[in-house]
Amino acid sequence: MIDINEIQKVLPHRPPFLLVDRILEVVPFKSATGIKNITMGEAQFRGHFPGHPIMPGVLILEAMAQVGGFAMLYPEENRGKLAFFGGMENVKFKVPVVPGDQLVMKAELMRVRGDFGKIHAEAFVEKKLVAQGDFTFALKNVKDADK
Numbered sequence: 001m002i003d004i005n006e007i008q009k010v011l012p013h014r015p016p017f018l019l020v021d022r023i024l025e026v027v028p029f030k031s032a033t034g035i036k037n038i039t040m041g042e043a044q045f046r047g048h049f050p051g052h053p054i055m056p057g058v059l060i061l062e063a064m065a066q067v068g069g070f071a072m073l074y075p076e077e078n079r080g081k082l083a084f085f086g087g088m089e090n091v092k093f094k095v096p097v098v099p100g101d102q103l104v105m106k107a108e109l110m111r112v113r114g115d116f117g118k119i120h121a122e123a124f125v126e127k128k129l130v131a132q133g134d135f136t137f138a139l140k141n142v143k144d145a146d147k
């Protein structure tokens with residue numbers, strides 16, 4: 001189990017955009033499982049939607065991608081790199097995610113070629129599939145990130 005302090009040594013994201021609270025399991029370059037505790041105190045719930053708070057789908061996708069990124073950035077040779085979205089496919093939302101839920105996200109690398117790859121990720125609440133998708137990404141050194 002990897003706590004938030006260790007996660008921040010691997011992922012470049014910081015609150016409020018760090019959307020992974022704990023990594024339960026990681027197999028470098030292959031897979032990772034992480035959690036995000038959904039709380040009413042998060043800023044998005046002030047406007048999405050007042051009186052009926054629902055976690056925005058785009059933030060669920062970002063959290064899933066961060067878990068996949070963790071599997072790629074965890075090995076020492078990739079520390080300090082940034083993972084950029086290249087695209088998303090086959091995205092589906094099944095059930096709304098609300099404050100009080102714990103999002104369990106599983107990401108598996110489907111293929112990697114150099115600094116490019118594709119992951120399949122799924123998100124669950126109480127073992128029920130709530131979202132899924134395939135993400136392409138590119139890893140870049142921070143000094144090369146603007147190129």
